[in-house]
Amino acid sequence: xxxxxxxxxxxxxxxxxxxxxxxxxxxxxxxxxxxxxxxxxxxxxxxxxxxxxxxxxxxxxxxxxxxxxxxxxxxxxxxxxxxxxxxxxxxxxxxxxxxxxxxxxxxxxxx
Amino acid sequence: xxxxxxxxxxxxxxxxxxxxxxxxxxxxxxxxxxxxxxxxxxxxxxxxxxxxxxxxxxxxxxxxxxxxxxxxxxxxxxxxxxxxxxxxxxxxxxxxxxxxxxxxxxxxxxxxxxxxxxxxxxxxxxxxxxxxxxxxxxxxxxxxxxxxxxxxxxxxxxxxxxxxxxxxxxxxxxxxxxxxxxxxxxxxxxxxxxxxxxxxxxxxxxxxxxxxxxxxxxxxxxxxxxxxxxxxxxxxxxxxxxxxxxxxx
Numbered sequence: 001x002x003x004x005x006x007x008x009x010x011x012x013x014x015x016x017x018x019x020x021x022x023x024x025x026x027x028x029x030x031x032x033x034x035x036x037x038x039x040x041x042x043x044x045x046x047x048x049x050x051x052x053x054x055x056x057x058x059x060x061x062x063x064x065x066x067x068x069x070x071x072x073x074x075x076x077x078x079x080x081x082x083x084x085x086x087x088x089x090x091x092x093x094x095x096x097x098x099x100x101x102x103x104x105x106x107x108x109x110x111x
Numbered sequence: 112x113x114x115x116x117x118x119x120x121x122x123x124x125x126x127x128x129x130x131x132x133x134x135x136x137x138x139x140x141x142x143x144x145x146x147x148x149x150x151x152x153x154x155x156x157x158x159x160x161x162x163x164x165x166x167x168x169x170x171x172x173x174x175x176x177x178x179x180x181x182x183x184x185x186x187x188x189x190x191x192x193x194x195x196x197x198x199x200x201x202x203x204x205x206x207x208x209x210x211x212x213x214x215x216x217x218x219x220x221x222x223x224x225x226x227x228x229x230x231x232x233x234x235x236x237x238x239x240x241x242x243x244x245x246x247x248x249x250x251x252x253x254x255x256x257x258x259x260x261x262x263x264x265x266x267x268x269x270x271x272x273x274x275x276x277x278x279x280x281x282x283x284x285x286x287x288x289x290x291x292x293x294x295x296x297x298x299x300x301x302x303x304x305x306x307x308x309x310x311x312x313x314x315x316x317x318x319x320x321x322x323x324x325x326x327x328x329x330x331x332x333x334x335x336x337x338x339x340x341x342x343x344x345x346x347x348x349x350x351x352x353x354x355x356x357x358x359x360x
Binding site (some may be wrong): 023093 | 204258309322327
């Protein structure tokens with residue numbers, strides 16, 4: 001099991017734990033299979049992550065990265081990393097910030 | 112409650128800016144809000160007062176000489192940081208998220224004072240950062256003996272703004288120093304980092320500042336908030352930046 005980001009959740013994944021809204025209300029119990037409709041509800045209620053069966057955060061991130069042209073990915077990553085020289089990216093917050101910024105920059109290039 | 116609506120309504124350009132803001136992606140209200148008194152009822156008195164303060168401060172500094180600081184990118188970064196603080200506060204379910212917006216917005220305001228009063232030293236600090244890749248607030252301390260966060264704190268104390276805002280600004284680079292408002296200072300610290308990484312313009316700093324790990328622990332959120340947060344920041348920034356910077360070149 002692993003906790004992964006909302007954007008990496010897909011229909012037919014098996015939920016391990018209950019998903020709670022920000023106000024603590026249970027939106028879906030663990031043991032359910034996710035559907036498109038659930039994902040919409042999670043987003044509307046401000047859910048940012050969920051724990052699902054047999055996939056980890058790193059695997060989810062890696063599979064999202066697979067969809068990007070490796071040359072563009074590498075160039076963008078290098079450019080972004082140069083801004084993190086003082087902060088480093090060892091801390092989980094900075095590692096995720098770097099990852100999100102790389103994706104955001106690539107999306108901007110595409111649009 | 113009627114008083115604040117009356118005071119704001121008497122200032123036409125302020126009312127117009129606020130009404131545009133409450134009808135923007137900042138709030139996503141389903142129907143249009145056409146009067147300040149309606150806005151007060153829906154958003155709240157304190158909240159509207161804070162937003163009025165935010166738009167007025169930017170207009171106040173409109174004429175500052177821009178030799179060392181480019182005023183527009185400066186405020187663009189500040190607005191991004193304010194928006195980020197506001198979103199983090201909403202994830203935290205804090206009361207009055209607009210006061211977080213104001214604190215984030217004003218976090219670098221000390222630069223405007225520091226760089227217009229000490230031009231030569233400020234130049235030296237900027238050069239040091241550009242040439243040696245040092246963080247700007249560290250160069251400021253090396254050259255001038257104090258940094259923009261301290262100057263900002265002093266300014267806001269002179270202005271008699273709420274202590275929470277003053278402390279947030281003073282401690283945004285070292286949030287652990289804030290004894291009374293650790294959550295507020297931590298939120299501004301993290302939001303500044305995020306706004307810098309997103310490159311939503313810059314107040315002079317081009318690098319992501321050093322993370323005070325205690326700040327992220329204080330906020331206690333999961334890193335999974337970053338993806339939706341940056342999307343919301345982009346959206347709110349795009350929808351409000353021109354409105355705040357009306358008339359600023």
